[in-house]
Amino acid sequence: MYIVSTPIGNLDDISRRAIAVLGEVDWVAAEDTRHSQRMLEQLGIRSRLISCHDHNESARSEELVARLQSGEQGALISDAGTPLVSDPGYRLVRACHQADVRVVPIPGASALLAALAAAGQPSDRFLFEGFVPAKGAPRQQAIERLAKLSVTSIIYEAPHRVLSFLEALKASVEKDREISLCRELTKQFETIRMGTVADICDWVASDRNQQRGELVLVLSPAAQTADWSEQDQALAKSLLAELPVSRVAKIMAAHTGLKRQAVYALLEGMGKEN
Structure with a gap:
């Protein structure tokens, strides 16, 4: 069973391996056979x-x-x-494994990875949220949870809901929080823009074209709030008496789980106190 990635817009993004596999298998399982029929016909x-x-x-x-x-x-x-990224397929792949049928991935285009690569946001750690709930308390709760995350978040949103999402997010995050809007990736009207949540919200509100097509939003991590326990402060002071600040920052970051930049800020604060 081959799990084959297909283009998200530009047909030239399909791999030679994908074309070969799709042409050789006995059948192709597709989410929308009419849509997929047109794509396969274009590929011969x-x-x-x-x-x-x-x-x-x-x-x-x-x-x-x-x-x-x-x-x-x-x-x-x-x-x-x-396939399977906010799309059907999980049950079929699972059934294949349970029946000892070999599953072979054929990698290729992915909107979430394309957006992450082009967004200009931290990419060492990220959460793929997919689509948030469409309305009500579950939607607001999801937005508030995303606002607090300390990793980059990737969100899919429907074009007719993107403005309301940004408005709700703007009310839940700090003023300088950034987000990148990636629209119609690899297609004719591809748009990628980075700014604060407030700026992107205002831009989308003023340009209805940004409320159309396929959308991926890449939200920057929340600012990490850092604080020392009394034990951490005592340890840091002992280390500073023996080691350079850069070395202490590395040790304390590993010890506390805080990012090194946050540790530097705390060490600087200790220096001012002294």
């Missing part, structure tokens, strides 16, 4: 398409696994990008 591929979406995946998985066990080879694609 005539493999049989079988629908596999949120509403039929549980039942379809049993059928497809039986086909694979009989010796057929299949591929799973989504409407765009890498």
Whole structure:
């Protein structure tokens, strides 16, 4: 069973390996067969398409696994990008593993990774949130949780809800918190813009074009609030008596779990107190 990534916009982003696999398998399971049929025709591929979406995946998985066990080879694609990333496929892949059917990933385009790479936000650690709830208390709770995270967050949002999301987020974060809006990635009207949440919110409100198409939002980490316990302060003072500040900062960062920049600030504060 091949899990095949397809382009998120620009057809040239598909890999040669993906084209070869899609042309050789016995069938291709697709989220929307009409959409995928057009893409395969553009690539000159005539493999049989079988629908596999949120509403039929549980039942379809049993059928497809039986086909694979009989010796057929299949591929799973989504409407765009890498399958299973905010798309169906989890149940089918799980059923394959449980039936000892080999699962082979064919990597390729991914909107979340493309956005992270181009957003200009810290990328060493990140959380993929996917779509937040559409309304009500669950939506507000998700926004407030994202506002507090100390890692970069990647959020998918529907175009007709992006402005309300930004407005709610603006009310929940510090004034200098940054976000990058990545719209229509790899397509004709691709837009990537970084700024404070307030600035991006105002821009989207003033330009309705930014409320259209496929959207990925990349939110910077929350500022880390740091404080010393009495034991930490005593340890830091002892170390400063023997070691340079840079070395103490590294040791205390490892000891407390704080980022080294935050530790430097605390050490500087200790110096001012003395």
